[in-house]
Amino acid sequence: ETGVTQSPTHLIKTRGQQVTLRCSSQSGHNTVSWYQQALGQGPQFIFQYYREEENGRGNFPPRFSGLQFPNYSSELNVNALELDDSALYLCASSFSGGSLRYNEQFFGPGTRLTVL
Amino acid sequence: AQSVTQLDSHVSVSEGTPVLLRCNYSSSYSPSLFWYVQHPNKGLQLLLKYTSAATLVKGINGFEAEFKKSETSFHLTKPSAHMSDAAEYFCVVSDIGGGFKTIFGAGTRLFVKA
Numbered sequence: 257e258t259g260v261t262q263s264p265t266h267l268i269k270t271r272g273q274q275v276t277l278r279c280s281s282q283s284g285h286n287t288v289s290w291y292q293q294a295l296g297q298g299p300q301f302i303f304q305y306y307r308e309e310e311n312g313r314g315n316f317p318p319r320f321s322g323l324q325f326p327n328y329s330s331e332l333n334v335n336a337l338e339l340d341d342s343a344l345y346l347c348a349s350s351f352s353g354g355s356l357r358y359n360e361q362f363f364g365p366g367t368r369l370t371v372l
Numbered sequence: 373a374q375s376v377t378q379l380d381s382h383v384s385v386s387e388g389t390p391v392l393l394r395c396n397y398s399s400s401y402s403p404s405l406f407w408y409v410q411h412p413n414k415g416l417q418l419l420l421k422y423t424s425a426a427t428l429v430k431g432i433n434g435f436e437a438e439f440k441k442s443e444t445s446f447h448l449t450k451p452s453a454h455m456s457d458a459a460e461y462f463c464v465v466s467d468i469g470g471g472f473k474t475i476f477g478a479g480t481r482l483f484v485k486a
Contacts, residue, residue, distance in 0.1 A: 291476075297478065297479070298462050298478050299416075299476045301473055301475065304472050304474075311472050312468075312473050312474075313473075314473060359404075359423075360418045360421050362418070363415050363416040364415065
């Protein structure tokens with residue numbers, strides 16, 4: 257298992273509500289990425305944070321936002337939840353710097369979000 | 373724009389026979405390519421990665437992949453399948469086109485028959 261942890265493991269919300277998911281990076285990693293994995297599909301890239309700034313984003317609307325903290329942990333916030341937001345949300349950490357680009361990402365176990 | 377196409381949604385092999393999972397990619401920059409495996413109710417695990425060094429990449433559990441730029445392919449192979457290899461496999465491309473992005477393929481489900 258990786259050293260990436262996510263909380264909570266499961267969450268149930270209703271449409272229109274807001275949710276915050278949390279992720280702790282593996283030790284020594286400074287970059288965090290978030291993914292949405294719908295049932296039976298591959299993970300979809302939401303965004304990546306490096307040095308507390310977003311440095312890449314997939315095709316997700318602005319109601320998906322994030323933060324990275326000085327200790328490299330991260331939050332994913334989703335506002336105005338929709339039924340289609342029901343999915344497994346994965347956090348991945350990696351190290352970026354020097355000649356190491358696009359280094360491998362280590363994934364957490366995910367948070368299962370259900371929107372009713 | 374980046375894209376990843378896994379050419380087979382399902383592959384079924386017998387134990388002890390070779391495995392071939394096919395992946396084509398498109399990228400405007402020099403990408404890094406990865407294969408990840410996801411066992412049922414378990415997290416994603418890195419099998420191997422290509423980052424512009426050797427084109428033949430060896431990974432864990434006997435898997436390897438060859439980067440072929442002319443064919444824009446990164447197929448995953450294993451000489452002899454084991455029952456424990458049954459899982460979902462994802463081909464992944466990362467590059468900086470338009471900001472950093474990582475794109476996963478749709479996945480290939482590998483079935484291994486006894």
